Amino acid sequence: MPARHPAVTRAEDGTVQITEPIAGPAFTRAVLDVAGAVLTWPVLGPTGLPAAEIHDVAQAQQWLWAVYGERTAAAVDAVASGAPEAAAEPMAPEQPTALAESAARLAFGHWTARWWPASHLDGIPALEPGALGLELAALTHECQQLLDEAGEVEGRELLEEHLAALAPLVRWWQSGASPRRLGGVLRLIDDAADGLGLGGEEIGRLRSALEQDDGPSGTPLDLADLFVRQGEFALAAGSARPATGRVIARGVGTNNWCRYPPGFVDAAEDAVTWTVYALGAGRWIEVEVVAGGTAPVGGGRLAAEVSVERVHLAAEVHVDGGPPSRVPLARRDDVWTGRANLDIRASTTPSVEVGVLLPGFDPGPGADDRAAREAVRALARRRLGEAAAPHDGEAAQSGPFLAEILAAAAVEEDF
Amino acid sequence: MPSPSQPSTGERRPRAMVIDRAWRGLGPGCRALSGPGGAPLTRTVKLIVLPLIVRPTLRPEFAADFLGAREAEQLDALIRESGAVLEATAQWFTLLKKTRRALGIVAGNPQDLYFQRCFELATEHGAPGPGAEAAAKSVLADVVDATGGRTVEALKEHLADSARRARLDAELTAAWVGREAATGAADTGPADEVLDACGVPGAVSPAFAAMVRAGHGSLLGRALWSAHPADVGDRADLWDRADLWGRSDVPPHLGLTAHRVPPRPGVGRSASTATLPAPFDRTLFERLFTVLQTSTHREHLPTVPELVEREVGRSCAPLGLHDESLRVTVVLGGRLAVGLDPLGTGGSVTGPTAAHRIVNSRWQREASVLRARRMTVSPGPDPDGGVLNALAQDLRTPWAAYMRRLWVRLHGRDVRDAALPDAASAWSVLDGVARSVMMDHRARVRTALRSLSANSEPAAEPRSA
Structure with a gap:
């Protein structure tokens, strides 16, 4: 009881x-x-x-x-x-x-979309946003009794935003090797689209797939190929320019997830590192932050470069308990880097604290939530473990999300 | 003896539950009106079951959220008796959706548009039989055409005629020149009494009616035409206090105009939602554009030529509104808006009323939801903050967004002659606007974050095809 x-x-x-x-x-x-x-x-x-x-x-x-x-x-x-x-x-x-139960799952799914601790360093893969978004749209529809118009609008936006993920999910379902829940998710999406009066090519194809009703055809499928994988990391090793100075201090900064939007930074505890160099009387700090998988990617397309220009992730540096100063970070491949001169006496070894934040987003440093972050990582690992196990129990409500199953499959492929 | 305030489950049952249970008893024939779990869709309850079957206005015994055992039984029986007509309604709805899809109609929510029509069809014809498809088509055409020509295009066409534009322009000039001068001091203080009685169940505030009788809204509107704090030296008689809203750091017009005093409205011939000026600076076209854009039942509006004629007088009336109860609601809204504290900085400004406490606590809840959804904006100004900093800045001056939204809603009511009869109905508008402003903020943060983290890769793409 x-x-x-x-x-x-x-x-x-x-x-x-x-x-x-x-x-x-x-x-x-x-x-x-x-x-x-x-x-x-x-x-x-x-x-x-x-x-x-x-x-x-x-x-x-x-x-x-x-x-x-x-x-x-x-x-x-x-x-x-x-x-x-x-x-x-x-x-x-x-x-x-x-x-x-549906409401709890929907709430947890929204949480997952915002706080999943994706990390290359920790080996926690990112979740495919389209698969997660569509499952959330289906859950939103399932919870229609609870929601007001704003909730309904959110469900509609989720559906519209992630329509492109519909075709891969249908193919997964047709492969015959999908979790039982997927068929239910697709039917809910069809029903939600019908109720909202949504049409379009993707919905039409879903509808005809569902209407054929022969369901899974057994077309073999490699799960890892279903979606374009995000966060294919190729970690750039070390600093871009060879350091000319002498290292006088180095350390790990604080990676407070609350201070930047999802995907900007690798969620690992040690994703933020810093080094203080000395050359003559000069002292400077270099900050390196391992980037997350969904942050703006440099190179590639012009639009992405433009948004890289606009996004200024910054590091907050405290020296010897003094007021924080900001170091703008620029993204280069998979690392955000920044450098700033330090106004300290040459004879001392500074005590340095470094945090990472997005200006304008950052609600403030807050408390030290290290233990809670570790607990969230443990939760993610546990869920991925469950998602990797043969799925298809009757417990449709509490099982892993489709995106977790996909992520678990990707991990298996990697190792 | 048990106290009457402790309901015992055996006696009183939630009305929503009674409806749900009875609904599920109707069987699979009503599936088109049910949600995925078998419960009726929220719109089925709101648009069909309550107004067309339960009809609590005719049967006050069904009006409460909890029903006694006898009423619960009666309600259950009532819904079950309606099973046949509901099943027919569901069949009509399925047919209408199918026909709509075949005709390629996508605008609007089908449930909103057709539920009531389907019930009418079911009542009149029973289940769809021979000739049903023609009936469905005619309903669809009817719904599409329900605007009766009250469209933005019609407005555009009406105002394209240069002779007409010249005449309207002359009328606007005459109306603007003929405005009545202020006759007394504007004072927003009495609003606090009304706001303090808001949200209290059963509270009746005679202060609202008194403000309407005394024309407090008109006084404000006229004062805004003639003065600005900098001008107060000349017309100090118009201002009870230099700080009209009880604090000195807000402009008297609360952002309803971008100018010191509102300019004479122009006729205008185009508008875009993204670049609408402040309410008092809008042209006739822009004012009516908003009405036509946001109205759900345009068939109830005056015709386009009538709309335009009336807007000439309205746009030159105090606060751009005809009805005094709506003008007084601007005063209430202003008083509420200057005390809003969306960022929870707590620097208590004007003496908070019950209304302030309700709205500010809702903002706090919203802030906590936004933190949990990782959709924050920095509370303090941040020069590096870009678009997010601009959103935070809007939260630091919440009265501007609030008044803009409020004015549009009141203007929409004025156009429909929908006065606000009492403090409770005014509060429901004020409260609704507060909620809309919050939802606007949330949507803007979402858009901003999406644009910041937009990945150049498409969300999903088969690697091989």
Whole structure:
């Protein structure tokens, strides 16, 4: 029997809360915007019923019963109309409903799209964004009962943005070697597109594939070839120009994921390194940051070069506890590098701290979340391990995402 | 004895659950109106079940979110009795979608467009029979044509006539010159009383009606025509305080115009959503363009020539609105907007009212969602921040985006003669605008981040073909 007892309380601003909001770094929370409320699950904790902050009780009553059960829905009603006693009333534990499970999976999928700790250094492969995006579009449709118009729009955008991934997924399904869930995902996408009135070539091809209904034809398929692989790393070794100075200090900086968008930097703890050089009385620091797989790629096409010009990732350098100074970083192949003179006395060995951030995005340095990052990496490794195991259990709800299965297959190919 | 505030599950049941259970009992014939899990689609409930079958306005016993055992039973029976007509509705919907696809129509959400029509067809004809395809086609043509010529193209054509443009221009000049001068001091203070009663269930605020009677919206509109803080020396009588909104760092017009005082509106002949000027600086064309673009039921609008004629007077009226309740809502919105704190910097500005607390706490929740979704903007100004810094800057002056959105919504209501009868309806507009501004911000951050990390590689491409 689950030990969870949702408690319903009313905040001063009229918000009704089911259990306490979840604490911890931003990247350990999976959130879902639903009609009249925000739902939150801990990513690292056991999955179960989410915490809810309800700002529009009337809207939320359309689905509260289906996620939390009747008793909690009634408690929310009572608390919203000003009965504080109901707040303390312990709710009967309830098994997660099918809708609650889909919602948890959708929230976790959104989390995965933003925080998956893809890293070459750690050997954690990136997830194919198209496969993940389409599975999220399908899950969004599955959760339609929960969502308001904004949620529906998000589902539509996911579908439209990742339409190009539809053909490879159909081929995977037709190969006969796909996880059972894939057929369900494709049918949900078809149904969602139908409901939204979306047409177009990709949807049309999906529809005719599904209508043939002979399903998997057994065309053999190499999973690793299904999608163009991102993040084919060829790590540039060492610095671009030979260092002329003498190394007087070097170290590993902080790789705080919250300070830049997904994909810009390799998620490994030691992706940020720095070296202080001396030459005569001059002192300077060089910062190297291993780039992520989906950040703007230099070379290739003009559009990408232009966006490289516009993106200034920066390193934040603290010397001897002084105020931080910024070193602009430029991307060269798979490394962001930057260099800045240090105004320090020649006789000292400086104490240096380096962080990496995207100006304009960075919400601030925040706390040291090293342990939580490590826990997220462990989670990713565990999930990839599960995704590599022969799949096709009945547990369609809790199994790995299609993108995780693809990533696990790519890892196997590499090693 | 149990307190009445502690509902017992055995007695009261969520109405949504009663509907869900009854719906599932109808069987697979209604699948076209159901979601993937078998529950009715949210629009099925919103557009068919509630308004056309349950009809809580006629049956107040079904109006609450929770129903007693007897009402629950009655509602269940009511839906089950409607099984045949719902099944026929589902069949009509399937047919309409198929016909629509065959005709290559893609605009609009089919559920929004056809649900009600399908129910009407089902009520009138039962399930689709012989001749159904012709009926479906005629419904589709009907829906497509429901604008009755109220289109941007028609507006463009109407305003292309140079003689007409000259006449409208002269009318605008006359109306602008004939504006009434300010008769009293603008004061936004009374708005706080209304805002403090917002969001409290059952609270009735007589202050809203009093503001409407006293013409507080018109006073503001006229004051904005004649003065600017720099001019206050001349017309100090128009301003109760130099800081109209209770703080000195916002312009009196809150960004509703880019000028010191609003200019006389022009006629205009083109518009683009991306480059619309501030509301008071918009031409007749731009004002009506927005109305025609955003209206869902254009058949209820006045015809294009009428729209244009009325807009001449409206654009020269205080705040560009005719109705006083809508003008007063601008005052409420302004007062609310200057106290918004999307970045949670907490430098408490104007005495926060209940409305401020509700909206600001929602912003905090939004900020926490955006952090969890890795969609942040730096709270402080950052010269290297580029487009993200510009978005953060907008959050530091949230009143501008808020007032723009609010004005457009109120203008749309004015065009339809939809006044706001009381504080509660005004609050629902104010609250809705706050939510829209948040959603706008989120969409802009998403777009900005997408453009920053755009990979030159296509998302997916078969390596061999």
